[in-house]
Amino acid sequence: NDLTAKVARCQNSGAITADRNGGGIAGAIAFESDLDPEADVDIFGQMSLNFTGSYRAVITDCVNDASVSVKKQHAGGIVGYACFSNKENKPIIEGAKISNCSVKSTTIQAYRDFGGVIGYAERIVMSNTTVQEITLTQDLDHDYKNPTPTTFGELIGKSVGKNIVD
Numbered sequence: 534n535d536l537t538a539k540v541a542r543c544q545n546s547g548a549i550t551a552d553r554n555g556g557g558i559a560g561a562i563a564f565e566s567d568l569d570p571e572a573d574v575d576i577f578g579q580m581s582l583n584f585t586g587s588y589r590a591v592i593t594d595c596v597n598d599a600s601v602s603v604k605k606q607h608a609g610g611i612v613g614y615a616c617f618s619n620k621e622n623k624p625i626i627e628g629a630k631i632s633n634c635s636v637k638s639t640t641i642q643a644y645r646d647f648g649g650v651i652g653y654a655e656r657i658v659m660s661n662t663t664v665q666e667i668t669l670t671q672d673l674d675h676d677y678k679n680p681t682p683t684t685f686g687e688l689i690g691k692s693v694g695k696n697i698v699d
Contacts, residue, residue: 538562539591546599553605555643556613556652557597557636562590562629563616589617590629600640604672607652608643609690610636610664616693617656628656637665644672645683648690655693664688 545557554561597610607614617628636649646653649664669685684691688698 537589537591539593540595541591542594544596544598548599549601551601551603551608551613553603554607554613554652555601555603556609556611557599557601557639558592558595558611558634559613561607561614561616562592562612563614590615592629592631593633595634597634597636598638601642602640602672603643603647603652605644606646607690608641608647609650609652610639610641610648610667611650611662613652615651615654615657628658630658630660631662632658632660634662635665636663636667638667640668640670642670642672643690646685646691647671648686648688650688652690653693654689654691654696656695657689658697659688660699662688 540558543558549555549557551560592611595611601608601610603613611631611634615629631650641647641649643652647669649667650659650662651657664687671683689696
C-alpha cells in the first residue's frame with residue numbers, strides 16, 4: 534500500500550541538526566496527500582458499521598544515542614513531527630505507531646515543541662519506548678517567529694488530540 538511506511542531496526546549515532554522537524558530516526562511522519570478518503574465518507578453513529586484502519590507509519594525497534602538540535606520547532610529523539618490529520622484538521626482513522634524504541638545518553642534541543650521521543654505528536658500510539666539519561670534544552674538563540682508557549686516533555690514535547698502512550 535503506498536500510504537504506509539515502516540522503519541525497523543535502525544540505529545542513529547550521528548548528531549542531527551535541522552531548522553525544523555528534526556528527529557534521531559525520522560524528521561517528520563505525516564499525512565501529506567491531497568486525496569482525502571475520509572472526506573468522501575460520512576459517519577452517522579450507529580448507522581456506520583465496520584470501519585477498520587491500519588497504521589500509516591510504523592517505527593519499531595530503533596535506537597538513537599545522538600543529539601538532535603533544531604533551530605525552530607519540533608525536535609525528538611526518534612521523530613521530530615508526527616501529525617495525522619487531514620487538510621480540514623479532522624483526525625484520520627489511521628495514525629502512526631512507535632514501539633520498542635529507545636533514546637539514550639543524548640541532548641534534545643529546540644526553540645519549542647521538543648521531547649525525548651517525539652517533538653510534536655498528533656494521533657500517535659507509542660508503546661515500550663524508553664528514554665534514559667537525556668537532557669532537554671530550549672534554544673533561545675534562534676527566536677522562532679513570535680514568542681509562543683514552549684512545550685517540552687520527557688516523551689512527547691507537544692501532544693495534540695488523542696495520543697496513546699503505554
